Amino acid sequence: MSRAHPSLASLAFLVGTWRGRGNGRYPTIEPFEYVEEAVFTPGPGKPFIAYRQRTRRAGAGEPLHSESGYIRPGGTDGTELVIAQPTGIVEVHTGEIDGDQVHFRSTEVRTSSTAVDVSRVERYIRVVGDTMRYRLWMAAVGQPLQVHLEAELTRV
Amino acid sequence: MSRAHPSLASLAFLVGTWRGRGNGRYPTIEPFEYVEEAVFTPGPGKPFIAYRQRTRRAGAGEPLHSESGYIRPGGTDGTELVIAQPTGIVEVHTGEIDGDQVHFRSTEVRTSSTAVDVSRVERYIRVVGDTMRYRLWMAAVGQPLQVHLEAELTRV
Numbered sequence: 001m002s003r004a005h006p007s008l009a010s011l012a013f014l015v016g017t018w019r020g021r022g023n024g025r026y027p028t029i030e031p032f033e034y035v036e037e038a039v040f041t042p043g044p045g046k047p048f049i050a051y052r053q054r055t056r057r058a059g060a061g062e063p064l065h066s067e068s069g070y071i072r073p074g075g076t077d078g079t080e081l082v083i084a085q086p087t088g089i090v091e092v093h094t095g096e097i098d099g100d101q102v103h104f105r106s107t108e109v110r111t112s113s114t115a116v117d118v119s120r121v122e123r124y125i126r127v128v129g130d131t132m133r134y135r136l137w138m139a140a141v142g143q144p145l146q147v148h149l150e151a152e153l154t155r156v
Numbered sequence: 157m158s159r160a161h162p163s164l165a166s167l168a169f170l171v172g173t174w175r176g177r178g179n180g181r182y183p184t185i186e187p188f189e190y191v192e193e194a195v196f197t198p199g200p201g202k203p204f205i206a207y208r209q210r211t212r213r214a215g216a217g218e219p220l221h222s223e224s225g226y227i228r229p230g231g232t233d234g235t236e237l238v239i240a241q242p243t244g245i246v247e248v249h250t251g252e253i254d255g256d257q258v259h260f261r262s263t264e265v266r267t268s269s270t271a272v273d274v275s276r277v278e279r280y281i282r283v284v285g286d287t288m289r290y291r292l293w294m295a296a297v298g299q300p301l302q303v304h305l306e307a308e309l310t311r312v
Binding site: 063074080084091094115 | 199200201202206208218219222225228230236239241242244245246247249250263266267269270271
């Protein structure tokens with residue numbers, strides 16, 4: 001009942017619980033370092049991977065960001081990603097899978113009336129053995145698309 | 157560290173784990189009955205409530221739907237809701253809180269390239285004691301906005 005859907009094989013490299021550290025930067029904020037836990041869980045019984053993560057400030061430990069969503073096979077580029085964030089932001093992506101890496105590019109970023117204005121996001125994830133590295137690019141508050149987050153996580 | 161943010165007081169009636177039954181209908185599908193678990197969790201330490209739910213077909217038990225997102229205070233009407241669904245759909249809502257009830261109306265519904273076309277959603281939730289009742293209206297696949305789901309859940 002909890003087995004992954006067969007069509008998820010090409011995304012299986014993501015599945016697991018991952019912990020590690022990352023850093024963030026953007027022209028409008030102070031650079032910061034964070035610790036993260038990300039969880040990718042198949043199904044159950046349906047063709048998707050549920051995704052959720054939380055970060056805390058490195059050292060001090062206060063909660064920083066969290067988000068949750070779903071990755072599913074399909075689309076012209078092999079996979080799709082939808083995400084909701086408590087900051088009032090939702091993202092829809094198409095993704096290209098290449099072995100144990102996937103590059104998501106947003107097709108839609110929408111925000112609630114009181115959220116920060118984000119217009120475009122890209123997310124690149126690469127897994128080598130038990131190490132996941134990701135990079136996130138963001139265009140927001142009038143700034144062009146640029147690297148906002150980089151992290152390295154370990155499968156636990 | 158896990159205490160709810162103070163500004164969440166007006167949404168505190170949602171917090172908890174809820175289980176129960178519901179039914180679904182739409183002009184384009186066969187009516188169906190389902191069992192559901194919905195979880196509303198504050199924070200941690202940030203002004204939002206994390207929301208996730210899963211449904212299974214009543215009787216047979218196979219997974220039907222799931223979704224996750226966040227409710228946050230703010231906006232002109234008192235609250236905002238963002239949701240992602242593994243069917244490739246994201247929703248952004250504004251909500252009006254009235255005592256222990258809240259009515260969310262979508263301001264944005266966006267779908268991935270392979271998702272069913274949904275254009276508008278409303279979600280009404282009312283809590284009386286340990287009973288939560290909700291109703292969901294949906295405009296999709298060319299049909300006008302109409303009731304799609306109704307359920308009654310109990311706080312466990």
